[in-house]
Amino acid sequence: MSAPTCVRATVFRRWSTLWRHKTQLLSFSALLLLPACASFSPDGGMSVTTDIAARHLRKDVVAIRNDEDADAARVKVDDLLKRTLNADTAVQIALFNNRGLQAAYNELGIAEAQRVQQSLPPNPSISISRLSGAAEIEIERKIAANILALLTLPARAEIATERFHRAQLAAALETLRVASDARKAFYRAVAARQAVGLLEQSSEASSTTAELAKRMTASGAMNKLDQSRQQLLHTELTTELARARQRATSERERLVRALGLSGKDLAFKLPSRLPSLPNRPPAMKTVEEEALNSRVDLKIARSELDSLAKSYGLTKTTRFVNVLESGYLDKRVEERATGEHKHQSGFELTLQVPLFDFGEARAREAEQTYMQAVNRLAQKAVNARSEAREAYRNYRTSYDVAARYQRDVLPLRNMISEELMLRYGAMQIDVFALLTEARQRIAANANAVDALRDFWLASADLQAAVIGGAGAPSDSPSSTTAMAGDGEPAGH
Amino acid sequence: MITRRNLIGTSAVLAGAAAISGRVQAASIPEAVTTASPAMQPPLTPASGPAYQPVVTLNGWSLPWRMNGEWKEFHLVAEPVERELSPGMTAKLWGYNGQSPGPTLEFVEGDKVRIFVTNKLPEHTTVHWHGFVLPNGMDGVGGLTQPHIKPGKTFVYEFVAKRSGTFMYHPHADEMVQMAMGMMGFIVVHPRDPQERRVDRDFVFLMSSYDIDPGTSLPKVMTMTDFNLWTWNSRVFPGIDPLVVRKGDRVRIRIGNLTMTNHPIHLHGPHFEVTGTDGGWVRESARWPEVTTDVPVGGMRAIEFTAEEPGDWAIHCHKSHHTMNAMGHEVKTFIGTPQKDLTKAVRKLLPDYMPMGTEGMAEMGTMEMPMPDNTLPMMTGFGQFGPLEMGGMFSVVKVREGLARDDYKDPGPYKHPPGTVAYEVKGDIPDAMRRSDNSTKPGNVELSVVKPRTNRQGGQH
Numbered sequence: 001m002s003a004p005t006c007v008r009a010t011v012f013r014r015w016s017t018l019w020r021h022k023t024q025l026l027s028f029s030a031l032l033l034l035p036a037c038a039s040f041s042p043d044g045g046m047s048v049t050t051d052i053a054a055r056h057l058r059k060d061v062v063a064i065r066n067d068e069d070a071d072a073a074r075v076k077v078d079d080l081l082k083r084t085l086n087a088d089t090a091v092q093i094a095l096f097n098n099r100g101l102q103a104a105y106n107e108l109g110i111a112e113a114q115r116v117q118q119s120l121p122p123n124p125s126i127s128i129s130r131l132s133g134a135a136e137i138e139i140e141r142k143i144a145a146n147i148l149a150l151l152t153l154p155a156r157a158e159i160a161t162e163r164f165h166r167a168q169l170a171a172a173l174e175t176l177r178v179a180s181d182a183r184k185a186f187y188r189a190v191a192a193r194q195a196v197g198l199l200e201q202s203s204e205a206s207s208t209t210a211e212l213a214k215r216m217t218a219s220g221a222m223n224k225l226d227q228s229r230q231q232l233l234h235t236e237l238t239t240e241l242a243r244a245r246q247r248a249t250s251e252r253e254r255l256v257r258a259l260g261l262s263g264k265d266l267a268f269k270l271p272s273r274l275p276s277l278p279n280r281p282p283a284m285k286t287v288e289e290e291a292l293n294s295r296v297d298l299k300i301a302r303s304e305l306d307s308l309a310k311s312y313g314l315t316k317t318t319r320f321v322n323v324l325e326s327g328y329l330d331k332r333v334e335e336r337a338t339g340e341h342k343h344q345s346g347f348e349l350t351l352q353v354p355l356f357d358f359g360e361a362r363a364r365e366a367e368q369t370y371m372q373a374v375n376r377l378a379q380k381a382v383n384a385r386s387e388a389r390e391a392y393r394n395y396r397t398s399y400d401v402a403a404r405y406q407r408d409v410l411p412l413r414n415m416i417s418e419e420l421m422l423r424y425g426a427m428q429i430d431v432f433a434l435l436t437e438a439r440q441r442i443a444a445n446a447n448a449v450d451a452l453r454d455f456w457l458a459s460a461d462l463q464a465a466v467i468g469g470a471g472a473p474s475d476s477p478s479s480t481t482a483m484a485g486d487g488e489p490a491g492h
Numbered sequence: 493m494i495t496r497r498n499l500i501g502t503s504a505v506l507a508g509a510a511a512i513s514g515r516v517q518a519a520s521i522p523e524a525v526t527t528a529s530p531a532m533q534p535p536l537t538p539a540s541g542p543a544y545q546p547v548v549t550l551n552g553w554s555l556p557w558r559m560n561g562e563w564k565e566f567h568l569v570a571e572p573v574e575r576e577l578s579p580g581m582t583a584k585l586w587g588y589n590g591q592s593p594g595p596t597l598e599f600v601e602g603d604k605v606r607i608f609v610t611n612k613l614p615e616h617t618t619v620h621w622h623g624f625v626l627p628n629g630m631d632g633v634g635g636l637t638q639p640h641i642k643p644g645k646t647f648v649y650e651f652v653a654k655r656s657g658t659f660m661y662h663p664h665a666d667e668m669v670q671m672a673m674g675m676m677g678f679i680v681v682h683p684r685d686p687q688e689r690r691v692d693r694d695f696v697f698l699m700s701s702y703d704i705d706p707g708t709s710l711p712k713v714m715t716m717t718d719f720n721l722w723t724w725n726s727r728v729f730p731g732i733d734p735l736v737v738r739k740g741d742r743v744r745i746r747i748g749n750l751t752m753t754n755h756p757i758h759l760h761g762p763h764f765e766v767t768g769t770d771g772g773w774v775r776e777s778a779r780w781p782e783v784t785t786d787v788p789v790g791g792m793r794a795i796e797f798t799a800e801e802p803g804d805w806a807i808h809c810h811k812s813h814h815t816m817n818a819m820g821h822e823v824k825t826f827i828g829t830p831q832k833d834l835t836k837a838v839r840k841l842l843p844d845y846m847p848m849g850t851e852g853m854a855e856m857g858t859m860e861m862p863m864p865d866n867t868l869p870m871m872t873g874f875g876q877f878g879p880l881e882m883g884g885m886f887s888v889v890k891v892r893e894g895l896a897r898d899d900y901k902d903p904g905p906y907k908h909p910p911g912t913v914a915y916e917v918k919g920d921i922p923d924a925m926r927r928s929d930n931s932t933k934p935g936n937v938e939l940s941v942v943k944p945r946t947n948r949q950g951g952q953h
Contacts, residue, residue, distance in 0.1 A: 004730050201841060208837045211827065219828035234791070372672035419707065425861030427853070427870045428706050431831070431838065438841040 016474035019308035028068050045112045046105070048168040049175050052296065053095065056467045057179050059088075061095050063105035070203070073097070077265075084269040085184050088258060096173065098260040104174035109396030113169030122149035135337065141330040145148075155310060162307035169300045176296060176468050178258070183460045185255040190274050191453035192248035197272065202442040206234040209435045237439075240484040247357055274452045277472045281399040287466060291388035296468035298384055301377040312366040391458070392467035413416040413444045421445070509735035509857040521608050521646065522807060524567040527589035530576045530726075532733045535896060542600045545690055546680035547746070550697040550735070550887070551727045552678075553594035555582060563606045563650075566597055568619065570641075570663070570675065571612035574709075577721060578817075581868045583702060583725065584709045585674035586613055590727045592674030593698050597661065601684040605648045607642060613670075616640035619649065620664035621679065623770040623792065626651035633776025634665030641665075643885040644803045656683040658746045658771050658792045660698065674726055676750050688772065691796060691896075693739035697724040699787065699885065701751040707864035708820055716752060720882040721868075722814040727887035729815070730873040734902050735807065738797045738895035744857075745807075746794045749787040753813065758784040759795070759803035759889065768794030784810060805876075806904040809885035817868040817883030823838060826850050857881035876905040 043050070046063050063087045064070045073096040080089045095101065124145040131138040149156075213230035216222035256266060293299065333342040418439050423429045527533070531555035535546035540559045547554070557566045573587040588594025611617050618641055620632035626897045630651045634640040641647045659679035663670040678696045683689055701722050703715035724732050737743050744767070749755055765779040770792035787793045788929055808815050826849030844862075848855065857871040857879030873880035880886075892903045 005637075033663075048705070051749065165537070186523065202839055205841050211834060212831065215829045215831075216824065219826075221825040221827070236888070289763065320852050351761060364701055417842070421842060422818070422862055423706055423863040424845075424848075425859075426706050426863040426867050427823060427848070427856060428818065428864075430823040430849075431847070432824060435838070 009111055013457050023257040031086055040112060040116060042189040045108050045164060045168050046171070048165075049108075049172040050106075052172040052176055053179075054177070055344075055481045056294070056463070057091060057095075058094050059095050059179065061175055063108070064102055065109075076120075081261075081265055081268050084271050085186065087183050088274065090186040090255070091179045091182045091258045093261075094178050095121050100257070100260070101174060101178045103206050104171050108167045108171040111164045113181070115157075115164040116162040117432070119153070119157035121153050122146045126134040134337075135335065136429070137334045137336060139332045139334070141332075143328045150191065151203045155313075159310055162303055163383075166300050166303045169296050169303065173296045173468050174301065176464065178376070180464045182255075182258040185251070185258040186270075187274065187453050187456040189248070189251040189255040190270055191246070191449055192268055194246045194273050194449045196241070196248045196448065198446045199237070199244045199441050202439050203241045205435045205442070206230075206237045207259070209432060210234040212431065227467065240473050274449065274456060277399070277402050277452060281396060287388045287392045287462075291384045292381060292468045294467050295384050298468075299372070299378055301380050305370075308366075308370045314369045387465045388462075391462040395455075395458040395462040397456040402448070402451040402455040405444075405451045409444055410448055413441045493677075495739055503871075504505070504901045508774065510719045522560075522565045522567045524569045524589055524608075524610065526569070527595075527676065528551075528590055530731070535551070536598065536600045538598075538600075541603065542684065543686050544598065544600050545686055545694065546598060547596060547680050547696050548692040548774075549596045549678060549725065549802045550695060550755070551725045551733050552591065552593065552680065552697075553595050554598050555589065558828045560606070563604050564599065565606045565608065566662075567608040568594060568609045568677075569612055570617050570619075572614075573674075575674065575726050576731065577702075577723065577726060578728045581866050582709060583674070583711065583721075583726070584705055585675050585702075586670060587726075588677055591637070593700070594675070594677030596678040596680060596696060599681045599694055599855070601653060601656045601681055603653045603681075605649075605653055608646055609649065610646040611641040611643050611783040614643060614834075616642050616665055617663045617670060617675070618647075618665040620662050621649070622660040622662060622790075623649070623657070624651065625654050626657055627671070629944045632664050634663075653681045653770060654715065656681045656689075656747070657796050658768055658770060660748045660770075660792065661907065662750060669713045671700070671750055672702070672711055674702070674711070675791050675929040676700060676748075678746070678748060680746065681925075689767075691744040693735075693737055694746070696748075698748040699724055699751050699755055700726055701753075702726075704818070706867040710867050712860040719751070722751070722809065724885055724887065728817055728868060729879075729882050729885050732887040733900075734804075734887060736895065736900045736903060737889060737891045738897075739799055739802050739893040740900070741799050741890055742796065742893060743799055744794055746792065747787050750788055752784050752789060753811075754788050755885065756784050756810040757793070757807065757885075759797070759804060759805065761808045761889070761891070762799060763796040763803050764797035767796045768792070769913065799889070802891045802893055802909075805891065806888040807887050807889050808882070815882050817870050817872065818935050820871045823849075827852055835841050840912045854879075854881060911940065 041047075044063055044065060046061070049061050049350075053059050060076075062069055062073050077093050077096050080093050083089065083095075122145060124143050127140075127142045128143070129138075129140045129142075131140075149240055198378065199221075210230050210233070213222055213227045217224065217227045252270070259268075289461055324400075329344075329346050331344040331346075334340070334345070335342075418431060420434055424431070424434055503555055519574065528550050532548065532551050535548050536554040536556065541557075543566055543637055547606050547701070555566055555568070557564050567827070569589045570588055571590075573585055573592050574591055575585050575587065575592045585592040591614075597607070607619070609617075609619050616634065618632040618634040621630070621655060624631075626903065629637050630649050630907060631637045632649065638647070660676060660711050661679055662676040676698055678698055680694075680696060692799050699722070701719035703712040703719045704721055705712065721728055726731075735829065745759075745764075746759055746768070749771075760783075763781045763783055764785075765774075765781055767774050767779060773794075782795070785793050785795055796901045813819075816893075819943075826847075829850055831847035835845065835847050838847075847859075848859075853871070856869070861869075863869065868883060869882055871879070871881040873882050890906070892906075895903070
């Protein structure tokens with residue numbers, strides 16, 4: 001709090017002193033006092049990010065500034081990697097480990113450095129001129145300070161602070177984005193892996209049917225045509241399985257990138273299945289309001305607007321005054337012949353006369369820039385509300401779809417399997433019908449996994465839409481594993 | 493109308509042929525007796541009217557009547573019923589007086605019978621008296637000889653049972669549906685002289701077939717040939733009662749066929765003669781000994797034999813699919829397809845799976861596999877030596893010494909006299925010698941077969 005106030009107070013003191021021509025020395029020394037007021041914050045400006053991460057993500061973040069930070073983060077990441085990952089640990093690892101995020105934190109460091117820089121008064125310039133003529137030597141010493149720079153110091157400091165604040169929010173935004181990416185990559189990787197497991201089962205089923213068909217051809221119970229069909233089905237499923245494995249590898253690599261892992265870390269363990277669907281979706285009646293209040297990007301836009309407003313006001317007040325310099329002059333003249341010294345002192349004020357540039361253009365520019373920011377913020381607010389609504393609807397729909405799979409489709413599939421098993425026991429159908437049904441059940445399970453994955457992705461998107469940190473909205477292609485369930489009707 | 497009235501010879505109330513109201517007072521309609529049990533009921537000894545030797549209906553009963561002057565009055569109620577086909581399976585059928593098939597009607601030659609028919613079905617019906625010679629207007633063909641009996645209506649049929657023999661009744665209105673739903677019953681007309689063609693035990697049953705999907709209870713009425721339940725009196729083995737016979741008894745079995753295919757009924761043990769058809773009694777000189785008689789579709793056969801040999805003698809339809817229960821006709825044949833080593837893989841997907849059919853299907857007879865609700869095992873029933881592997885049209889004629897005259901109780905498995913049961917040969921059994929084991933000299937017999945070929949080039953033009 002104190003830094004800008006402090007600067008302003010000092011400058012005012014200096015200002016009055018200067019104009020009263022009183023103690024020039026005092027004013028000079030006041031200049032020297034200034035730097036003590038603006039300083040680097042102890043956490044490097046991470047407080048906002050830490051706060052947002054703790055509040056919305058319930059995660060720790062760390063800006064790694066030195067070896068100790070790096071070691072501490074490493075220990076934590078190692079610890080998390082030892083266990084099977086879940087969505088939360090994946091996010092935590094990404095927050096500790098993602099180098100892109102650290103780069104964003106560096107940006108924050110840069111902004112802080114600039115803030116400190118901007119809160120400093122302009123360095124006074126000292127000039128010494130020595131003119132030696134035949135008769136005398138004239139030594140002129142001058143200390144000059146850019147008064148305008150001094151005058152505008154509080155405003156500039158404030159703008160820099162604002163910029164710094166924005167950088168803080170930007171770092172927070174980046175943190176949320178990295179978290180969201182990590183979360184989504186985690187769900188995708190687990191879902192892809194689960195799909196492989198299901199396809200493995202399916203291909204096992206088709207391999208059994210193919211083998212049975214082969215044996216039945218040998219026993220004389222099946223013709224070449226039917227056997228070839230069974231064989232083909234198996235081949236197709238095997239191909240499908242290879243594709244699914246490839247997808248799983250890609251998704252895992254995406255997760256690796258999101259978590260910033262390499263080397264021995266790559267051996268991390270993923271769970272075999274997605275987390276189950278919550279019993280009921282958390283109702284969110286005030287999703288738009290929430291988005292307007294919490295969206296970090298809106299906060300950034302607002303802050304941008306604030307600082308633009310300040311710089312606009314500044315431009316208006318300084319439009320006529322472009323350069324104003326004052327200086328303390330000290331002149332010493334030495335008679336060559338006599339060795340006599342003459343000493344003169346005084347001050348100098350230079351003012352650029354705005355004869356051609358009345359600052360009108362700059363004022364217009366500032367005004368338009370300001371209005372641009374106003375409009376951008378308004379549009380952003382409209383977008384944020386719409387995005388929040390869309391994300392919530394997407395979330396609800398994907399919840400309902402996933403719930404329908406979990407609560408209706410899969411139990412019904414199981415019921416069908418059980419009933420078919422009973423019919424098998426009653427010699428109504430044969431094992432081929434059972435295996436066909438098994439494949440269809442597995443396909444339904446694969447669809448259920450897709451639906452569950454889409455739900456978790458939608459829930460990550462919803463968080464992003466409400467808090468910020470949205471990357472591209474998750475494309476949920478519902479890559480329904482096309483499974484050959486050519487529902488051969490069971491024998492009657 | 494006049495003709496009929498003359499024939500019937502009754503002055504009792506007249507008017508239209510259809511509604512009984514105005515002709516017979518509603519109060520005068522006899523009570524419709526019903527039963528809920530599929531158990532075989534003891535023969536109904538006549539308490540009024542002329543005496544006769546009653547029949548025994550397999551898993552069924554005979555309908556009581558009342559005398560109203562010289563008229564024998566019966567009351568049939570056509571209605572939806574639930575029939576236990578065998579313990580463990582109940583079908584929703586249509587029938588008469590609580591059961592399908594309906595109760596057996598027993599007349600005596602020359603009886604004037606008046607049969608009230610009340611329709612409690614959701615659609616119209618009629619009753620056709622299969623095999624009877626009667627006034628055309630009493631023949632029960634809906635639309636042709638009478639108006640249909642609408643739901644809720646009661647019609648009355650009146651005719652004279654002119655000749656003794658074996659008959660049936662069934663609807664002749666929407667009959668494809670109504671017979672597929674189980675609407676049928678047996679009629680026996682006894683000779684006026686109780687001593688004529690007298691037998692000691694007289695069994696009757698009707699053959700019907702149903703297509704009821706496993707887990708359901710309503711027959712599929714559109715099925716024409718691929719039925720899965722073949723029944724005697726709407727019962728399937730092991731739900732069919734045994735035909736219990738005292739050694740030395742003269743036995744008659746009357747069989748009617750209301751399925752859509754013929755049934756070669758085969759009796760083990762005693763030889764029999766076919767003594768009657770729906771056309772009447774077979775003259776003694778025309779009978780020939782049989783062990784199997786083919787009962788045609790819509791036909792009746794009465795067979796007779798003397799039970800000389802004690803034992804448990806199987807009686808069944810010789811179409812072997814008819815001695816199964818519900819089975820999947822599309823199930824592939826797994827004989828010679830080893831499956832055991834694949835079981836583990838299959839069980840990963842289907843934990844309850846067990847391979848079947850590699851060595852044939854006999855194991856089905858021993859296995860107790862869980863099945864869909866309301867379904868019968870395909871091969872079932874156990875005897876004293878093991879599984880019977882039967883279902884459907886199968887029962888046992890149990891001939892025993894020293895039974896009481898009206899004792900139809902199941903006497904249990906036959907106690908074979910020592911040394912009269914097939915037994916296992918112990919010790920060294922020489923390998924079967926095959927013809928190919930004899931060293932045949934090549935060239936002894938040489939056949940050269942020339943496959944006739946068409947000369948394509950020449951043949952084309």
